[in-house]
Amino acid sequence: MSKPMHRTQRVSNAVVLTGATGHLGSALLVELLKRTTDRIHCLIRSVSRQEAEARLLKVLQPHNIQADLMRRVVAVPADLSREQFGLSPSAFASLAGDIRAAYHCAAEVNFIAPYEKLAASNVGGVREMIRLATAGGAILHYVSSVAVFPYGTSRIVREDDDVAGVTTLTGGYAQSKWTSERMVWKAISRGLRAVIYRPAQIVGRHVGGQPHDLFHHILRACEILRAVPDIDARIDMVTSEYAASAIRCLSAQESSPGKAFHLVHPEPVSLRDFVELFPTPLPLVPLEIWLGRMRREAECSDDPSLHFISMLAQGLERTDLTPPAFDCSNTIASLHGTGVICPPLDRQFIQREPALSETTRAAVGSL
Numbered sequence: 001m002s003k004p005m006h007r008t009q010r011v012s013n014a015v016v017l018t019g020a021t022g023h024l025g026s027a028l029l030v031e032l033l034k035r036t037t038d039r040i041h042c043l044i045r046s047v048s049r050q051e052a053e054a055r056l057l058k059v060l061q062p063h064n065i066q067a068d069l070m071r072r073v074v075a076v077p078a079d080l081s082r083e084q085f086g087l088s089p090s091a092f093a094s095l096a097g098d099i100r101a102a103y104h105c106a107a108e109v110n111f112i113a114p115y116e117k118l119a120a121s122n123v124g125g126v127r128e129m130i131r132l133a134t135a136g137g138a139i140l141h142y143v144s145s146v147a148v149f150p151y152g153t154s155r156i157v158r159e160d161d162d163v164a165g166v167t168t169l170t171g172g173y174a175q176s177k178w179t180s181e182r183m184v185w186k187a188i189s190r191g192l193r194a195v196i197y198r199p200a201q202i203v204g205r206h207v208g209g210q211p212h213d214l215f216h217h218i219l220r221a222c223e224i225l226r227a228v229p230d231i232d233a234r235i236d237m238v239t240s241e242y243a244a245s246a247i248r249c250l251s252a253q254e255s256s257p258g259k260a261f262h263l264v265h266p267e268p269v270s271l272r273d274f275v276e277l278f279p280t281p282l283p284l285v286p287l288e289i290w291l292g293r294m295r296r297e298a299e300c301s302d303d304p305s306l307h308f309i310s311m312l313a314q315g316l317e318r319t320d321l322t323p324p325a326f327d328c329s330n331t332i333a334s335l336h337g338t339g340v341i342c343p344p345l346d347r348q349f350i351q352r353e354p355a356l357s358e359t360t361r362a363a364v365g366s367l
Contacts, residue, residue, distance in 0.1 A: 012098060012099060012100035013037055013038050013039060013100070014038060014039040014040075014041065014098045014099045014100065015032070015038045015039070015040055015041070015099050015100060015101040015102065015103060015138075016040075016041045016042075016043060016095060016099050016101075016102045016103070016132070016138075017029060017032070017040055017041070017042050017043070017102075017103045017105065018042075018043045018080060018103070018104050018105055018106035018125070018129070019104070019105030019106035019107070019143075020042040020043075020044065020056060020059065020105075021044060021055050021056065021058075021059050022105060022106065023202050023204065023240055024105050024143065024199065024202055024240050024243055024244060025103075025105035025106065026059045026060075026240075027204060027240035027241055027243065027244035028103060028105060028243075028244040028247055028248065029042065029056075029059070029060070029073075030060070030063050030065070030244070031241075031244040031245055031247075031248045032103075032248060033065060033069045033070075033072065033073070034069070035248055036248070037072075038072065039072045039073075039074065040072060040073050040074065041074045041076050041095060041098070041099065042056060042073060042074065042075055042076060043076050043078040043080065043085055043106070044056060044075055044076065044077060044078065045077075045078065045079060045080070046075075046077040046078075047077060048077055049075055049076075049077055051077065052075035052076065052077045053075040055075075056073065056075050060073075076095070080106055080121050080124070080125035080128070081120035081121040081124055081125065082124075083124075083128065084128060084131075085125075085128055085132075092132065092135075093135065095132065095136075096132050096133075096135035096136035096138070097135075097136050098136070099132075099136060099138045100138055100139070101138050101139045101140075101141060101251065102129055102132055102133045102138050102139070102140050102141065103141045103143075103247070103251070104125070104126065104129045104140065104141065104142050104143060105143045106121075106125060107121070107122050107125075107143075107145075107176075107177070108121040108122055108173075109173060110172070110173060111171055111173050111312055112171075112308070112311050112312060113172050113173070114172040115172035115175045115176055115179075116172070117172065118172050118173060118176040119176055119179075122173075122176035122177065122179075122180055123176055123179050123180050123183070125180075126142065126180040126183055126184065127183060129142070130183065130184065130187045130192065133192060133193075133194070134187070134192060139193045139194065139195070139251070139257060140184065140187075140192060140193070140194040140195070141194070141195050141197065141247065141251050142180075142181070142184050142194060142195070142196050142197070143197050143199065143247075144177055144180065144181045144184075144196050144197065144198045144260075145174070145177045145198055145199065146198045146199065146200050146236075146262065146264060146326055147169075147171075147173065147174040147177050147178075148163050148166065148169070148174065148177050148178040148181050148198065149161075149163070149166060149324055149326075150166060150168055150169050150170070150174075150324075151170070151323050151324070155324055155325075156324065156325045156326075156327050157262075157324045157325065157326050157327065158327045158329075159198075159259070159260050159261060159262050159327065159328065159329070159330045159331065160259075160260065160330075163178060163181055163182060163185070164182065164185075166178060181196060184196060188257075188258055193257040193258075194257060194258070195250065195251060195256045195257055195258075195259060195260075195261070196259070196260040196261070197243075197246075197247055197250070197260070197261050197263055198260060198261070198262050198263065198264075198326075199238065199243050199263035199264070200236040200237060200238060200262075200263065200264040200265065200268075200326065201215050201235075201236060201237035201238070202237065202238060202239070202240050202243055203215070203237050203238075203239060203240065204239045204240030204241055215237070216305075217304075217305040217308050217309055218305075218309060220303070220305035220306075221294055221305050221306055221309045222282055224297060224301070224303060224305075224306060225290065225293050225294060225297060226282065226283075227282055227283050227284070227285045227290055227293070228271065228275050228282045228283070228284050228285070228290070229271075229284075229285065229286075229287045229290040229291070230272070230284040230285060230286055230287060230290075231271060231287050232270075233270070233271045233323060234268040234269065234270055234271070234323060234325070235268055235269050235270070235271055235274040235345065236264050236265050236268035236323070236326065237265060237268075237345070238263055238264065238265055238342055239342075239343060242263075242340065242341075242342050242343065243263045245340045246261070246263055246331065246335060246340050247263070249334075249335055249338045249340050250331070250334055250335070253334060255334075256334070259330065261328075261330060261331045261334070262326045262327065262328040262330075262331055263328075263331065264326040264328050265342055265345060266328055266332060266342055267344065267345070268325075268345065269345050272284060274345070277345075277346065277347050277349075277350055278350075291313055294306060294309060294310060294313065295310055295313075298310040
């Protein structure tokens with residue numbers, strides 16, 4: 001990877017997609033099926049094509065995808081933590097030669113695991129995807145994260161801010177995403193055509209995979225404790241449908257390669273205002289009191305969310321929980337006229353999102 005990368009772009013109607021059974025990846029798969037004519041090679045963690053196809057069908061079933069569209073999907077059993085995704089050299093070369101674009105959504109999301117445990121999948125997978133895109137001249141569309149910028153700052157993070165200036169990140173997941181994004185930027189500097197997308201919290205329909213992300217674990221803890229921590233935090237979330245539509249539109253624009261786009265909400269709300277959107281708002285309590293209740297409850301409960309947040313909260317009292325504000329001016333400008341609009345964070349937003357509305361209903365149901 002030390003040699004300059006060529007800029008030849010293949011003319012093809014085939015793409016590769018990772019993370020198709022995940023939150024964003026499944027939404028992007030549906031978007032590509034409905035809005036493009038691409039053949040889509042989905043790299044699925046599995047030991048056989050039959051297992052890979054079964055996992056894809058489970059994800060797509062609620063979307064009522066027509067049979068003629070399904071024929072454009074190719075399930076490829078793979079392992080993103082292995083060299084060439086565990087494919088044979090000939091299969092890897094054939095895939096590289098067939099695609100015009102690579103959408104890399106897959107990542108192991110674990111907010112407790114150390115960097116060393118996540119590096120093989122999160123960093124190694126990006127390294128192999130860069131090799132795949134380079135080998136065939138495909139454009140790489142890499143889904144990074146706003147987590148590559150640390151908490152504890154009140155500054156506004158802009159889309160063209162250099163992640164190389166980040167010196168401290170807490171947690172293996174954020175560190176793995178930062179390392180991966182740096183790899184992509186270095187590849188861009190050597191000639192790879194690539195676009196970077198940094199989503200915030202994503203909510204939406206999801207079948208299979210991990211059903212609860214960090215935000216839903218926190219809401220579950222609030223449900224049990226019947227209280228919300230009073231912290232100066234913003235709720236910045238977008239729907240998986242919006243994020244997928246944005247990626248599809250931005251990936252089709254010739255001006256996108258070499259840029260980063262923030263898939264964040266243009267008008268985030270404070271945590272205090274967000275809880276007011278619940279059918280029955282939960283009371284706010286000081287963070288130290290909330291953490292004390294949570295730890296005591298975790299000691300006598302087998303609820304996985306409590307134990308998850310308890311482990312995550314170690315040292316939380318000493319950490320500035322204020323997230324930076326993320327500017328998305330370039331994203332909004334580039335999406336102007338496409339019809340892709342981020343829905344507002346209001347009561348209708350909560351009611352429209354199945355997983356979110358179920359969680360908020362549970363959070364107030366026992367009050």
